[in-house]
Each structure stands twice: as structure tokens, then as C-alpha cells.
Amino acid sequence: MQTPAPFDYVRASSVAETLELLARHGPEARVIAGGHSLLPMMKLRLARPDWLIDINDVAELDHITEEPDRLRIGALTRHATLLASDLVGRLFPIVHDAERVIADPVVRNRGSIGGSLGQADPAEDLTTVCDVLDAEIVIASPGGERVLGIADLHRGPYETACEQNELITEIRLPIRSRHGSAYEKVERRVGDWAVAAAGASVVLADDGTIEDVTVGLTALGVEGCVPGMLEAICQQRPSEELYAEAGRIAAAASAPVEDQRGPVDYKRHLADELTRRVLRRSVERAGAMVPA
Amino acid sequence: MQITTTVNGTEVTRDVEPRLLLVHFLRDTLGLTGTHWGCDTSNCGTCVVLMDGEPVKSCTVLAAMTEGHEVRTVEGLATGGTLDPVQQGFMEEHGLQCGFCTPGMMLTARALLDRSPDPDETEIREAISGQICRCTGYATIVRSVRWAAEHPAEAAASDIKAAEEVPA
Numbered sequence: 469m470q471t472p473a474p475f476d477y478v479r480a481s482s483v484a485e486t487l488e489l490l491a492r493h494g495p496e497a498r499v500i501a502g503g504h505s506l507l508p509m510m511k512l513r514l515a516r517p518d519w520l521i522d523i524n525d526v527a528e529l530d531h532i533t534e535e536p537d538r539l540r541i542g543a544l545t546r547h548a549t550l551l552a553s554d555l556v557g558r559l560f561p562i563v564h565d566a567e568r569v570i571a572d573p574v575v576r577n578r579g580s581i582g583g584s585l586g587q588a589d590p591a592e593d594l595t596t597v598c599d600v601l602d603a604e605i606v607i608a609s610p611g612g613e614r615v616l617g618i619a620d621l622h623r624g625p626y627e628t629a630c631e632q633n634e635l636i637t638e639i640r641l642p643i644r645s646r647h648g649s650a651y652e653k654v655e656r657r658v659g660d661w662a663v664a665a666a667g668a669s670v671v672l673a674d675d676g677t678i679e680d681v682t683v684g685l686t687a688l689g690v691e692g693c694v695p696g697m698l699e700a701i702c703q704q705r706p707s708e709e710l711y712a713e714a715g716r717i718a719a720a721a722s723a724p725v726e727d728q729r730g731p732v733d734y735k736r737h738l739a740d741e742l743t744r745r746v747l748r749r750s751v752e753r754a755g756a757m758v759p760a
Numbered sequence: 761m762q763i764t765t766t767v768n769g770t771e772v773t774r775d776v777e778p779r780l781l782l783v784h785f786l787r788d789t790l791g792l793t794g795t796h797w798g799c800d801t802s803n804c805g806t807c808v809v810l811m812d813g814e815p816v817k818s819c820t821v822l823a824a825m826t827e828g829h830e831v832r833t834v835e836g837l838a839t840g841g842t843l844d845p846v847q848q849g850f851m852e853e854h855g856l857q858c859g860f861c862t863p864g865m866m867l868t869a870r871a872l873l874d875r876s877p878d879p880d881e882t883e884i885r886e887a888i889s890g891q892i893c894r895c896t897g898y899a900t901i902v903r904s905v906r907w908a909a910e911h912p913a914e915a916a917a918s919d920i921k922a923a924e925e926v927p928a
Contacts, residue, residue, distance in 0.1 A: 469784075470800045477761065477778035477824050504802060507820050511800070520778065522825060548814075572890025574808055574815045574868065658889045659803070 470511035479522045483608050483637060486523055490633045491610060493519040499635060500524075501544055502578035504571070505587040529582070529637060532556060541639045543582025548573070550581060560601060560641055561753055562649035562667055566593040569651075572659040582636045590625045591661040596684040597651060598639065599693050600669040606638035613637070619692050646672040646679075648754030650746040653686065654738055656729065662687040663729040666718065666742035670750040678702050683714065683747065688739050689723030696721070706751040714747050715740035763827040767792070768836030776823050782816075783807040785823035786833055794834040794863050798892075805891030808864030809833050815868045817890075834863035837870065845908040846870050855904030857895035864891055869905040878909050 478493075480486040490497055496518035500506055509515040523529065529544035532553055539559055541550070550556050551567040570576060570584075570593050584594045585605065598605075598618045605616045607630050621628050630636055653665035665686035673679040678701055683694045700717055701710050724735035764773040767790060774789055786792045786809065795818060798806030802820040809818045810832040837844040843851075846869045850856045855865070865888060872879055872887040879887070884905045885898070893901060 471781070472779045474777070474779055477822070479824075479827070503822070503825070504820055507822070508801060520822075522822075524825060571802075572805070573887055574805060574817055574890040575802060575820075577814045578816055578821070 472507065472510035473513060473516045475510075475517055475520050477520050477522065479525055481525050483526060483528060483635060486521055486526060486635055487608060487610055487633065489519075489521045490635070493521070495632050497521055497632070499586075501580040501583040502546065503583075504575050504579040505583060505589065523635075534559075534643075537643055539641045539643060541581055541641070543586075543636045543638060544580050545582075547571070547576035547579045547581070547584075551576065559643055560597075560649055562597050562601065562651045562669065562750075563594075565651035566597045566653070566665075566667070569593065569653045569655065569665075575659065581639055585621065585639070586628060586630060586636050588622050588624075588626050588628050589661075591687040593651070593653065593662065593665060593686055595622065596665065596667045596686045598641075599684040600667045600682040601641050601649065602669075602682070604640040604642075605636060606640065608635045608637045609633070615640075622691075644671055646754050646757055648672075648750040648752065648757060650749035650753065652742050652745050652749075654742070661729075664688050664724070664735050664738035664742060666739065666746045668743070668746035668750040670747065670754045672706075672751070672754045673703075676755075677705050678710075678751075681714075681747070683718055683743055685718060685722055685739055685743075687724070687729075688735060689725065690721055694718050694721045694743075706747075711744040711747050715744040718743035761824060763824055765823075765826040765828070766830045768832055778822065778824050780823045782809070782818035782821040782823050782826060782831070785826075786818065786831070789823075792833050792835050796860055796863055798860070803892070804861075805868075805888075806861050806864050808867050808891060810867050810871055813871060813874065815864075815871050832867065834866060837866060844870060845911050845913060846873065846905065848911065849904040849907035850901075853900055853903040853907050855901040857893070857897050857900070861891055861893045865893070865901055869908060872905070873909060877912070879905070881906070 498517035500520045500522050529542040531542040533540040547567050547570055557564040584592055603618045605621045607614050649669045651667040654663045667684045669682045671680040681698055683697050701714055719736045719740040722739040724732050726732050762775050783797050786795045795809055796806040798804040800819050802817045807818040808815045812829050846866045856862045868888055884902045
């Protein structure tokens with residue numbers, strides 16, 4: 469039987485109260501949302517917080533708000549809510565692609581986007597999604613709010629720029645026209661971490677050439693977006709040759725390690741093939757979003 | 761700490777340790793052993809119960825988190841002497857094999873049918889994809905859920921009544 473080490477539990481009802489509790493209970497206090505990353509780690513005694521601050525009642529953190537130039541997603545928004553949102557699927561199909569392969573429907577009922585990003589697991593899917601979408605992360609501090617680019621949130625595996633007395637409150641995704649995005653993952657079985665995955669975001673110019681492009685890889689040893697992609701394929705017309713070139717760049721940039729999920733050459737092959745697929749689909753979707 | 765939660769329609773108040781998991785609260789504190797305890801790692805889905813109508817893996821939820829919420833276990837599926845159509849479906853279509861995954865499967869099916877009364881096979885398979893049947897007999901489970909979809913509450917109730925009226 470796996471049981472967490474003893475801790476004290478308190479429920480917060482607002483962001484302000486959460487911050488106050490984090491300050492009061494000090495460095496061994498942790499925030500718990502869905503708990504599907506933290507509780508398993510606590511059961512294995514990889515995490516032993518003295519205090520858990522439950523934010524499941526903080527309703528202000530559970531929202532999806534469309535503004536003219538961005539979509540604001542509350543940190544407590546569940547995976548299931550994101551997947552059920554037509555708005556999210558229309559603006560950012562990559563989020564739906566990824567959510568469909570995050571764990572399983574039951575786990576998705578509890579897990580939250582803020583929790584996933586805050587956990588900073590190197591094989592976590594939404595980090596790649598936020599990387600390619602150039603997301604901004606809002607962090608509430610005792611002194612107010614600060615906004616970080618996604619690249620500045622993650623400092624390494626399981627480590628973020630969110631300090632112990634701070635709270636991730638919102639994820640902001642920029643809305644652009646003629647924009648398409650896609651995510652594809654290879655896993656060993658339903659709900660598993662990725663053997664490898666790729667995400668892409670493409671903006672097409674008026675003449676149909678590629679105006680902006682980012683590709684991100686999951687579980688392939690690449691921090692942030694694949695470097696050099698924009699320079700290599702922008703201002704060109706989408707084609708199979710172009711996708712192949714992008715695939716070669718992604719494979720070369722990847723630095724996978726051999727483990728029970730597969731050998732290095734297989735994972736590098738996946739980096740290549742998955743990059744081609746997500747670019748192809750992103751371009752199709754960007755075309756679909758061209759105003760009539 | 762003291763928590764008050766509603767389990768199968770009845771409000772219960774108990775003293776619990778904050779680290780007590782929902783699955784152990786249900787089984788050991790309340791004696792509701794219909795909720796099975798399997799892998800302990802949020803994988804197998806045997807411990808699935810409904811929290812505010814949505815399936816959750818009760819080995820990865822703290823009992824304390826259910827304070828003020830509604831929990832429904834397999835013991836709360838039948839109404840009086842009338843089986844839920846899902847339970848009846850598992851009987852009719854042999855969805856119940858060794859029985860270990862059955863309570864969780866039935867609760868997930870109930871939540872699915874509440875949301876989507878006429879799910880196709882793909883929808884059913886997607887809904888139960890977080891739950892493992894080690895008898896590997898998903899075909900009969902899927903058929904059981906379809907049976908329940910085709911026999912909503914009234915039909916199931918009358919089926920049982922008809923069965924009971926058959927002379928011994």
C-alpha cells in the first residue's frame with residue numbers, strides 16, 4: 469500500500485488566501501490542484517511536503533476567456549475542460565491533439581494545465597504545446613503579478629521559475645490569423661508518457677508561403693523549440709520536400725537517450741517523421757483558417 | 761481532521777488523517793468494499809468512483825478533498841431493489857468476468873450514459889480507456905454498456921419485474 473508521509477492539509481478559497489497560506493507555512497508547503505502528479509510522488513516519498521494547500525475551490529483559477537488577441541486559460545482548468553472546449557479546439561487544435569493523449573479520460577477529469585506546467589516533467593505534453601504557441605505564464609506573488617514567457621518558466625526537469633511563495637495563475641496563448649497547429653505523440657499504450665512527440669505552429673502569409681513556424685519536441689532532449697526551423701523553411705511554399713527538410717532539422721536537433729521506451733535511432737526517426745506530420749497538418753489547418 | 765462528505769446520497773462525518781486516500785476512506789472507514797483497490801498508481805482504474813458525477817481514480821484523491829462534495833460508489837448504483845441499467849447490462853451481456861474491474865467500469869459507464877445517452881462503440885472504448893480488464897474481455901464490457909444505452913431506466917426496471925414474475 470502506497471501512502472504519503474504525514475502532512476497537514478488546508479483548503480484555500482482564493483488566490484490571495486493561497487499566497488497568504490504559502491507565506492505562513494513556509495518552504496515545506498506545496499499547492500495541490502488535481503494532484504495527479506504530486507500525489508503519486510508523495511506516495512513514493514519523492515515529495516514530502518509538511519503542508520498541502522488545496523486550491524481545487526479557487527474558482528477564479530478555472531476559466532477560459534477569449535480576448536481579441538489572446539486566449540486566457542486559468543491554471544486550474546482541467547484537461548477534460550480544455551478537451552471539451554470548442555473554442556480551444558477552434559483556436560488551438562494542438563491543445564486538443566495533446567489533451568487526447570494525456571493520460572486517460574478519468575485522470576483528465578482531475579489534472580490541470582497549471583499543474584502540468586508547474587510539475588515540469590521533461591516528458592510532459594503541454595510544455596511542448598505552450599512552447600510552440602509562445603505562451604505567457606502569469607505568476608501571482610505576494611507583491612503582485614509577473615508574466616513570464618514559457619521559455620523562462622522552466623529551469624530544468626521538475627524545476628520552474630515559480631518560487632515557493634508564488635502561484636501559477638494563468639496561461640495566455642496569442643491568437644493569430646492564418647494560424648495552424650498540431651501535436652502528435654507515439655506512446656507504448658494509452659495514457660503512457662511519450663516515447664516521443666512533436667508539436668508545430670504555423671502562420672501562413674497572404675500568398676500561402678510560411679510566414680512563421682515553430683516546432684517543439686517532447687521527450688527527445690530538446691529544451692524549448694527546435695532551433696533554426698524558421699530560418700530554414702520560412703518564406704517558402706509548403707511542400708513535402710519542405711516537411712522533409714524540417715524533419716531532418718528536428719532529428720538533428722534531438723538528443724534522445726536510450727531507455728525502456730526505445731533506442732536512440734528509433735527516437736530520432738520519430739523526431740523526423742512526427743515533425744513532418746505535425747507540420748503538414750498545421751499547414752492544412754492554417755489554410756482552413758484563412759479568412760474568406 | 762474532520763470531514764463531511766456525501767456518499768451515495770448520505771452525509772457522513774468522520775475524523776480522518778489528511779493523508780488518507782479516498783479509496784481507503786471508502787473501504788476501510790466506511791466499509792464500502794465494492795470500490796476495489798488495484799495498482800495504487802492511477803493506472804488500472806479499478807478504484808474509479810464518481811465525484812460530483814465525474815469518474816475519478818480514488819487512489820489519487822485525498823479523502824479530505826471530497827469534503828463538501830458528492831461521492832458515488834458501486835453500492836449507490838442500484839435504486840432500492842432495482843438494478844441500474846448498467847448493472848443489468850453487465851448481467852445480460854456477461855460484462856462481469858472475474859469482477860475485479862467491474863465496479864469502476866460500471867461507474868464510468870453510468871457517467872458516460874448520463875452525459876451521452878447513446879454512445880457508439882468508439883465512445884465507449886474511449887471512456888473506459890483508463891481502466892484495465894485483466895480478463896482482456898473488453899468486447900463484452902462494451903456490449904454491456906450498449907445494452908444499458910438501449911434499455912434506459914424504465915426498460916431495465918420492467919425487465920427485472922418481468923423476470924421476477926416468472927413462476928419458480
